[in-house]
Amino acid sequence: MAGIKTPSNLLILFTRFSFFPIHPTQFMEEKMKRSILIVIVLIMALSLTLAACGGKSAPATKAPAPAATKAAEPAAKEGGVLRMLTWEGYAPEELVKKFTDETGVKVEISYIGDNNELIAKMAATKGSGFDLVSPTLNYVSNSQKEYGIYQPIDLSKVDQKLFTPAHLKSILDNSQFEGKPYALPFVWGTTAMIINTEKAPGAGKSYLDLCDPKYKDRVSYRAKYDTLYMFAYALGLDPAEAVKDEDQYREVMNKVKDKLIECKPIVRTYWDSRQQMEELMTTEEVWVATSWDAAAWSLGLKDPKFKYVVPKEGAVGWFDTFAISAGAENIDAAYKWINFMMQPENAAVIVNNTGYQTASEGSAAMASPEMAKLVAESLPPEKLASINWYFPLPSYATDIQADVEEALKAAQ
Known part of the structure; x- marks a missing residue:
């Protein structure tokens, strides 16, 4: 393993060996479908009950309070709110603050515990209520087929050079439904x-x-x-x-x-x-x-x-992704977040905070020396190449x- 324990060499390791020539589009099991449908019905019933009582449901989001934005030219500020449905650790507070400072976009976050919960929440409203979500790749195509909860990726809004090429190609290829891609690569492990x-x-x-x-x-x-x-x-x-x-x-x-x-x-x-x-x-x-x-x-x-x-x-x-909700109201902000998160210095925060790797080209080189050493020891090139996706x-x-x-x- 000599020669792969430094952050700079770790970048070479990940860009060279982090690929997966498979088609990991996992179909939804029937039992999972039933549980999702039950949750959908409960969500819709709760909404109707609250509406009948003249009240509003308690907010489901766990949104960090946005930091005050720095003074900037109005043209540089997009404004509005980006509503995300994602996993714990995928939107660190320091990056949320940085994003808001740079764009003027406030971020509201709802967290999920598993993909069943994500699909149930999205399917209950056809994606309304969220702009950007992070489903695991296995669930993207079939949940789109079953529930129509996402919209195709608009590559004209994606800064593709920020992504590790092999990861980008694989996720675009393996998240397709009716010939269109529905996800971008984010975090893998x-x-x-x-x-x-x-x-x-x-x-x-x-x-x-x-x-x-x-x-x-x-x-x-x-x-x-x-x-x-x-x-x-x-x-x-x-x-x-x-x-x-x-x-x-x-x-x-x-x-x-x-x-x-x-x-x-x-x-x-x-x-x-x-x-x-x-x-x-x-x-x-x-x-x-x-x-x-x-x-x-x-x-x-x-x-x-x-x-x-x-x-x-x-x-x-496994691979977690970015997907745009079919009911997204702030699509531009969603793509701004994706491009923001794929900047190596921002993706490196995810690496160091969670230990998971990202599809950002260059982020592995910015991992802390301690984390880089552990990753290199555990996943040398031959182990990366032998991953069973x-x-x-x-x-x-x-x-x-x-x-x-x-x-x-x-x-x-």
Whole structure:
């Protein structure tokens, strides 16, 4: 790994190896559709009830108070309000203030906990109420097909040179519906393993280490699709290829289910949130776990015994995007924010605050030396090249996965 631990060389690493020649447009599972529809109905019912009472609903946004703008020429100030629906950490207060100072645009932010919530909020009003949102790539095309909640990207408003070319091309290609792109790349990350190197030295060579009896009661992972993929790869199976045929995918997932049930006595608990995983690791209840890269790096900055490790099977990867709401009222401000956030010095704030990487050309070079070192150690070129990006899922595949997850939780 010599020669890739400095910020400047890290830029070369990311621009050269951060690509994914796949088509990760994940179809919505039927169970997810039902939950979204229920939430939509509840949202609409609440709105009607409040209207009948002559009142207004409480604001859903968690908007930081905009800082007073600096004096500037009126022509330089666009004004108005930009309404965003995004993830915690994707719109830091310091960048919101800077953006408002530069443009005169105030920013109101609503936060989401998962993509189901994002889609439900957007679908309830056909996107009205928000200008800019950050769906995970897997959900963009199919949610547009199902609910018509986005509008095509207008590339004439995008400063394309700010983006890593490979990321820009891939997201434009893989967010298409009826021949038009509906998303731009923003933040990406991976999921692999976190190891307490003092308690479990040498662990993390394979995902099957999560089944090693010597770590009994010291293991944790999510009972979710990413873990299913990890174990499929560890068993020498190819879920991305098998998913093209329903019977083959069921066969692969049944093998994964059998292995996970076999390993269940080793597992202390299944974690559901980043906070829960971090608590399990820091209290040393758990020594070996699956983890999102940023969570592991965050713990590693606090205590170097915690390492983010990508085993021989490769990490699994995801990409969050920018999408313009179909009901956007301040479209120009949305594109101004996108171009603003892709400026390397601004994107670097996201990198340093969250640990996630961005599609901004040059932002990796501006990462803090400590973060740059952790990223370079965990994701050298060969590990970046081996990332298993989320693959397209037909509805039968999501049903199969849901059945495996339920069977795993129910197993004694």
